[in-house]
Amino acid sequence: xxxxxxxxxxxxxxxxxxxxxxxxxxxxxxxxxxxxxxxxxxxxxxxxxxxxxxxxxxxxxxxxxxxxxxxxxxxxxxxxxxxxxxxxxxxxxxxxxxxxxxxxxxxxxxxxxxxxxxxxxxxxxxxxxxxxxxxxxxxxxxxxxxxxxxxxxxxxxxxxxxxxxxxxxxxxxxxxxxxxxxxxxxxxxxxxxxxxxxxxxxxxxxxxxxxxxxx
Numbered sequence: 001x002x003x004x005x006x007x008x009x010x011x012x013x014x015x016x017x018x019x020x021x022x023x024x025x026x027x028x029x030x031x032x033x034x035x036x037x038x039x040x041x042x043x044x045x046x047x048x049x050x051x052x053x054x055x056x057x058x059x060x061x062x063x064x065x066x067x068x069x070x071x072x073x074x075x076x077x078x079x080x081x082x083x084x085x086x087x088x089x090x091x092x093x094x095x096x097x098x099x100x101x102x103x104x105x106x107x108x109x110x111x112x113x114x115x116x117x118x119x120x121x122x123x124x125x126x127x128x129x130x131x132x133x134x135x136x137x138x139x140x141x142x143x144x145x146x147x148x149x150x151x152x153x154x155x156x157x158x159x160x161x162x163x164x165x166x167x168x169x170x171x172x173x174x175x176x177x178x179x180x181x182x183x184x185x186x187x188x189x190x191x192x193x194x195x196x197x198x199x200x201x202x203x204x205x206x207x208x209x210x211x212x213x214x215x
Contacts, residue, residue, distance in 0.1 A: 004028040005132045007124070008040040008139045013049065021121035027128055030139075033159055036071040037078065039124055040139035042131045046075045047124060052084035056091050059099050068107040081123060083114040154179060162207060163200040171195065183208050 006028040009019060014031065022029050037046035048071055050058065058064035071078040080103055089096055103109040114120040157179060158169040175193045176182045182190075190201035 005128050006030060006139060007128050008032050008034065010034040010038045013038040015117065017117045018121055018124075021118065022124060025121065025125040027125060033164075035156070036067065036074050041124075041128050042139055044076045045079065045127070045131055046071060046139075047079045047081050047127070049081045049083060049120065052082060052086060052089070055082050055099075056089065056096065059091060059095065064099060065102070065107075068103055068109055072107050072109060078109050079127070080109050080111045081114055081120060082111060083116065083120050085115070086113075158182065162203040164204065168193070168195055168200075 004026060007022065008030045009022075009032075011031050011033050019029055034040055034046070036048070038049045039047040041047060048067065055064070058067065068080075080100075082100075086093065086096070100111045103111055112123060114123055154173055155169050158164060158172055161169075164172070171194050172182055172190075173179075176185060176189075185205075187198075187201050187205045190196055190204055191198055196204075
């Protein structure tokens with residue numbers, strides 16, 4: 001029996017309709033914090049999903065090409081998926097098409113269009129299956145953000161713990177001072193961190209302290 005294909009979905013993306021659709025396509029969906037992108041498909045491929053409105057807004061405020069630089073730095077084959085109709089563009093078709101061309105020519109980012117959420121599910125599922133057939137590496141959080149300093153690496157390590165995002169990871173490191181101190185802390189000590197309740201503290205404690213079991 002083949003192992004299910006796993007993809008990682010950024011916790012900020014969590015569109016219920018799309019996630020449920022991916023599960024119905026028999027994909028194993030893991031929710032986690034990605035530094036860049038919305039859907040990590042493999043160690044080389046990540047998808048950034050934008051509605052047409054989001055895409056236009058990101059052109060206006062300059063976020064689009066900043067995001068393009070970051071996702072290209074983290075993944076060798078990133079994809080921008082634009083969801084929605086191009087019939088009522090605020091910026092005009094020429095500006096939007098120009099931005100799409102720039103993503104490909106200047107950043108090497110493929111752009112795929114989707115008419116709506118149902119088609120988005122079909123596209124992501126198809127990409128995941130093709131990547132799996134190519135025996136690519138499993139999706140990994142390590143490619144979500146590039147750590148260039150000790151601080152960034154520390155934040156990334158703690159940010160991979162269950163229920164821990166960028167803000168809580170920073171709070172934990174400020175509170176305890178080091179990863180070693182976090183690993184040696186009790187459940188009660190973990191709850192002293194702002195926004196870290198009993199349930200999250202217990203999950204974190206268990207992940208750190210339970211023995212690793214093969215299989």
